[in-house]
Amino acid sequence: DSGVTQTPKHLITATGQRVTLRCSPRSGDLSVYWYQQSLDQGLQFLIQYYNGEERAKGNILERFSAQQFPDLHSELNLSSLELGDSALYFCASSGTEGGPLHFGNGTRLTVT
Amino acid sequence: KNQVEQSPQSLIILEGKNCTLQCNYTVSPFSNLRWYKQDTGRGPVSLTIMTFSENTKSNGRYTATLDADTKQSSLHITASQLSDSASYICVVRLTGNQFYFGTGTSLTVIP
Numbered sequence: 463d464s465g466v467t468q469t470p471k472h473l474i475t476a477t478g479q480r481v482t483l484r485c486s487p488r489s490g491d492l493s494v495y496w497y498q499q500s501l502d503q504g505l506q507f508l509i510q511y512y513n514g515e516e517r518a519k520g521n522i523l524e525r526f527s528a529q530q531f532p533d534l535h536s537e538l539n540l541s542s543l544e545l546g547d548s549a550l551y552f553c554a555s556s557g558t559e560g561g562p563l564h565f566g567n568g569t570r571l572t573v574t
Numbered sequence: 575k576n577q578v579e580q581s582p583q584s585l586i587i588l589e590g591k592n593c594t595l596q597c598n599y600t601v602s603p604f605s606n607l608r609w610y611k612q613d614t615g616r617g618p619v620s621l622t623i624m625t626f627s628e629n630t631k632s633n634g635r636y637t638a639t640l641d642a643d644t645k646q647s648s649l650h651i652t653a654s655q656l657s658d659s660a661s662y663i664c665v666v667r668l669t670g671n672q673f674y675f676g677t678g679t680s681l682t683v684i685p
Contacts, residue, residue, distance in 0.1 A: 504676060504677035504678055507673065552618075562608070562623060565618050568615070568616070568617055570615075
């Protein structure tokens with residue numbers, strides 16, 4: 463068990479809708495990273511937060527946004543969903559910037 | 575062109591056999607390199623981490639090597655088990671806070 467919790471595990475929604483994915487990092491970890499993994503693809507970095515502040519941005523669409531709250535949990539908001547957004551979304555946390563990444567088990571999003 | 579390339583893309587081996595997975599990277603400035611194991615539908619789990627000065631690091635039946643001069647790493651698995659079936663991902667961290675992920679090698683161990 464990595465100590466990183468992601469909810470929900472599965473999400474099925476229709477095109478055009480909006481969803482929120484939640485991540486609770488390992489206790490004490492200040493950094494939270496979000497990744498997208500499409501079928502048979504590698505992990506694509508979306509965004510990173512450190513202690514509530516956005517620290518780095520990857521290939522994140524404008525329809526997507528995220529935030530990290532004072533209690534360090536993070537949410538990834540996906541709006542105007544398209545079929546191509548169907549993927550596994552992983553959250554990872556680390557205790558120090560650039561330290562080992564600890565991954566949650568992901569949220570599987572299916573857009574129909 | 576992916577800045578972290580892994581080969582082979584997929585591999586099938588018999589239980590008990592050894593195998594070696596490759597990772598070549600072009601990104602810099604290098605800080606460390608990690609190998610992760612990802613079971614289907616699960617999050618990746620770290621196997622080894624290697625810094626610039628380390629050439630070899632072992633974790634049980636997993637042995638990673640690093641040649642920072644040629645920017646190559648390998649992961650050797652000895653006496654493979656059915657539970658080794660997974661995707662193995664090479665991740666390069668740069669000084670600063672950037673991570674570059676390979677697309678992984680899918681390993682299948684058959685009885």
